[in-house]
Each structure stands twice: as structure tokens, then as C-alpha cells.
Amino acid sequence: MLIALALPFAVAAEPALLQTEKHALNIETVARGLSHPWGLAFLPDGRLLVTERDGQLRYVTAGKLSAPISGLPPIAVGGQGGLLDVLLDKDFATNQKIYLSYAEPGADKASADTNSTAVLQATLAGDSIKDTKVLFSQQPKINSKYHFGGRLVQQADGNLFVTLGDRGSRREDVQPLSTHIGKVVRITNTGAAAAGNPFAAKADAKPELWSFGHRNIQGATLDNSGRLWTHEHGPQGGDEINITKAGLNYGWPLITYGEEYGGGVIGKTAAAGLEQPLHYWVPSIAPSGMEFYQGALFSGWKQSLLVGSLKFGQLVRLEIKDDKVSHEERIRIGSRIRDVKVHPDGSVYLLTDEDNGAILRITPMK
Template identity: 40%
Template sequence: MRLPLAITALLVPVSALAQSFIVTSQDGVTIEATPVAEFDEPWAMTFLPDGELLVTEKPGNLLLVTQDGTKSEVSGVPEVAYAGQGGLGDVLIGPDFGTTGHVYISYAERGDDGLQGAAVARATLSRDGSEPALENLEVIWRQEPKVSGNGHYSHRLAFSPDGAHLFVTSGERQKQTPAQDMDSALGKIIRLNPDGSVPGDNPFQDAGDLAKSFWSVGHRNMLGIAFDGDGRLWTHEMGPRGGDEINLVEPGRNYGWPVVSYGVNYSGADIPDHPTRPEFEEPEAHWTPVISPAGLVIYSGDLFADWQGDAIIGGLSAQAIVQVDLGEQSDGTMARELRRFPMNARIREVEQGPDGAIWALEDRAGGRLLRIVPAGEG
């Protein structure tokens, strides 16, 4: 079993006036984080071409934010099922944003008899009026079936590098067995055309109508999805007690949940490890104790030149930003944790800014938006 690095690190204030602070990893690498704004349970963010950000708050608010922290509320957001892990989720601009203004959002929605499920909608971001607004909103995907409970929606979004397809992480809603059920979209990665229609070349064309939208199966709760510079798709997912994973996702593959895991059930009951069932895909790296990964970006900027191609992951229970090398390792896997930066707060989301800075959102009420650069370059 591959275990995480031992962590010893420092958190040192730089200037109380500037509110910036230095964070030092266990191997002595230093970054400088500057708070920009505070939010009510922030969940996700994306950059617009002009450098401003869209930030979601889980209770159901979408905000347009400048890089100096000025916020404007965006109207037109649909009602969300705000409870537990549910609420407003991811936000992503479309590959045609420059001509259409298309924005994609994910959220938890209510159904009949108290059941809930994730949904993805496409809208046009209008800035013609006094306040920004989502217009012509259309739901393009719904998680099937809706079920009871308020957990494991996942609903993270990513476009393929060519912009031709939208990928949606669909969690197993804490129900476990639907992840292996081809008549359920729970515990799957979904691949759609940008308008929500289903591509005819998805891998499960002969496994039922719903399965035609699946790209991969056997997942738990995936709160990070990103493509690397070589066009490979990566996701991470939370394990149960132990066994958080990062996976290199390939079409038509089965990643094993809940049949195998490097964790154990919350009851303490054992789950067989991946090598006992070679028909399931092995994670490229896994964590016990867990880091509770949330948010994922694969770095491509120049500001942290040595980090190009590395995965940057937010850690909720780890209260850290975790850097992972994505490349062939000596044990034949394709990922290895390099270092952690202890942030003294749950990190919900990470993104790369236009100038190569890393931006992070702290979790929960009062969560801050942080701009992160190499120490001394702030």
C-alpha cells in the first residue's frame, strides 16, 4: 500500500496589514497566499476571458468577482436543494463563450417525495444590464435516478481539450451498489455533447439507453476532474475510511467501487483491495489517512515553472493544497504525491489564474478566496 509522505510544515505570517501569509511544505518549498474576498460556503470558481471570476456559493448564489475582490451577484440561478452536501455546485464557461456567452452550472435539485439528484444547466451570461444575469437557462442533464439523502452528488464539470464534449462526475449518492448498475447513472462519469445530447461513440452503446451516456463506471464521490496537457482525463474521488484515489480515466473501464477499495467501510467492515480483483482499474495513487480531495487543476503556467504537468488538489480534511506528480513512477503507477502546503483551513476548490497564479477557495461560511504565488513574488 502506498502511503502519503510524512508532513512537517510551517505557517508564517508575512504582513498583518497585507493579510498575506507564507506557507512552507515539508521539503522547504514556500508559497505566498493573499486573501482576496470572503464567501458563504464557496464551492467552485472559473475564470472568464477578461480575468474576472465566477464563484458559486452552495446555498444558491453565483457571484461575478474581480481579482481585487469586488463582487456582483448574478441573477437567474435556479432554485437548488441546499442541504447536506447539496446545493449550487460547479461552474464552467463553454468553449464557445467568446461568441455565445455560454456558462454551465451544476446543482442539486429536488424531485418528488423528497428525493434529490444532481443537474447540469447551460445558460448565457448577460452583462448588458446593471447587474449580470443568467439568461435562457436550460437543464441539459439530470442524474438518474433521484434518491433520498443529501450526499455524494459529485457534479464536477470539465470540457475535453477540443471543446467537443462535456464530462460530468456523477457520484453514487452514498448508495454504493448503483456504481456497478448499468441502469443507474450513479457512480459514473458522464460524457455529453455541449448541448446535453449523447455522443454516439460513447463506450457503453450496448448496455441500455441510460448507459449510452457513460464514459466510465464504478466510482464513489468524485470532486475533481481535469485533462492534462496530453489530453488524458484525471479524476480523484473520496474513499470511505481510507482509500482516497486519483485515477487516470479511460473509456469503458470499471474503477471498482464498491467491490474493491483501499479503504474500509465506516462500520469497520473490510473491503477487498484492488489487486484481488484485476478486472477493476487500479488507482494511480491513493491516500490512507484520507485527504478528502476537492478541486483539481493540472498546472500549465509559467509562474510555478517546475510544477508544469503536476496535479494541484485541494484537501478538505487534510486542510492542505496537495501537489501530485503525474508521470510514470518506479512502481509502474502514474502518480505520486510530491508535497503538501498546510493551509490551516479546508480547501474546497483550486484553479489556475490567467497569469499562472493558483487560486484557492476555503470551505464553509467565511471561506476566503486566496491568490497563491511563489513566495517573494506577490
């Protein structure tokens, strides 16, 4: 494995050069001044749409941040909670619809003692959003600031995958199908359970469920065949990547390659009927954001899986062969990477999870 040369922690406004296995990279700062940016989308007019965890949604135009877009619902901000992912509808050019995942307060919205992950559909209308509708709300709501999951992926037919965490303290609710805790759900773009979900006919199961046995998924993407790939945080080791299939049990907390914080065994590493990860990391890299590279700029990265690392400040490039990781390259960026997105022009955009967070753009050195 090649560990690439480190980039200075303070990224300069001028492009910085970084040598990696396949390409020499230019890394430039597109914008700075964001408060823990979490999700990023590319608008057809060339602007960026970015979320900040503290509850702000902004445009980025030629490197400048807009004022916050108005019309957002109440958001429970604290710990790992707040405004999370943003996704443009596949027909955005005609309907201007977007989806937002966020920490939704409970009934007592003033104190936000309880919360859970929710998904909002809205119409983007200039400096505000309108026609807002909550499509999904994770149940049950609990008092926690952790493990919201929150990544959004849309299939070609318009259905949405939503990743959901175990909320940090409710691992006992991950295996039962009667909760949304530690699950991936699949819903229509109107909020109904999608047709063909694997547990729809099971009396004691939530009809939205797609898969279960997850700890905290913060990376999700589709491959060329339309299959869902996810990665999730393990406990002090055992971060893992899975091809996340309908009806399968991915094991948490019955199996894991991690351990209790401070030490201590959690379950086993394998058990019958529970899916083994396609790839896992010990120690943890704290993955967040993930996308297959299918652009034209980086010929050496074709079909690589790009993963952000919060813990080590890296972009991790995984080469995939026969649904296995055949090679891993770790590219040192120097800041916590929250999201990874491939622009239509083939460049790679990264969000840095900081008080003074940045949007970085990576291109090959000409």
C-alpha cells in the first residue's frame, strides 16, 4: 500500500500538488467558511448546494457562500445531529425537487429532548425552499446526539435509500424488524414504502426496511449495475464496506471486527446467517462519504471506490475486482473528509468537517 505524501494542513488558495500512485493531483480550495459541511450537490447552472451541520443550507457561487436558504423545518442540532445530506431529484431540471436528511426534533420541538433521522422533500425556489413534505421519520425517537446515519441515494426508478444509525445507545433495537434503528430503508419519492421491499408482508416488520444489522452508515452509492454499496462506522475498529442487499442481516451488534471503547469484546467476528463485510478496517478510519469514480479526468481511477476518512484526513481509493477490494491507496489530505462527490466534469470534490470547513476540488496535474 502506498501512503501518499502529506498535504500541508492549511490548504492554500493556489492549487497544491500531491503525488499519488496513478496521478499527480492539483488540490484547490473552492470555498471556505462553512460550519462542518455535511452534504454536497451540483446544480445544473454550475452552482453548488451545500449543507452545514448547524442547520444551514447554502449556495456556493464562484467560491462565495450565499446567505442561508430559508424555509427549513425545525432541526435538532447537537453532537452528530443537525442538517445532514442533500440530494437533487433525478428530474430536478424539470421539478426543482431536493431531498434533505436531518435530525428531526420530537414533539417537544423547543427542547428537542428526543430526535431521529428524517427526510424532507422540498422545491428549491431561489433563496428559500417551499412545498416541504416530511417523507420519512425514523422511529422510535430517542434522547441521543449520535449515530444518525443520514446518507441519501436515489435509484433510477425514483425510489430513495435512506441510511439509519443505531443512535449510539440502542444497539438492542438494531436486530428487531419492528424499529428503524440500525437499518437501511427504501421509500418512494412520495414517502410510501417502496414496492418489493423484503419485509413488506411480515406483520411485525416496518414495511420500509431494506436491510438491517447496521451500526452507523455515512457512505452510500450505487454501482454501474444499480446495486447499493454502503460503508459504516465500527466501534474502535471494524469500519466496513458492504454491498447492501434486500433482506440481509449485516450483523451489528452480533458480529463485528471492532471492540468496546476502552476495550472489551462485542459479540463474534462471524456467525451463520450474518453477512461478512466485503472489506473492513482495523484500526478505524472513520469513513464518511463514498462514490465510484466514473469520470473522464482520472484514467487511473476508473471504477475505483473513493471513500472519505474523518479520523486520518484521507481520501481512500479502493480498486474493486469481482466485488472484492483488490488494492487500497490512502491519499493524505490533512483535514477530516466528510463527503466525496464526483463532478460531471470528472473532478472530485471533498467537504472538510471543521469549524472553518472547506470545499476542495481535485483535478489531475496537466
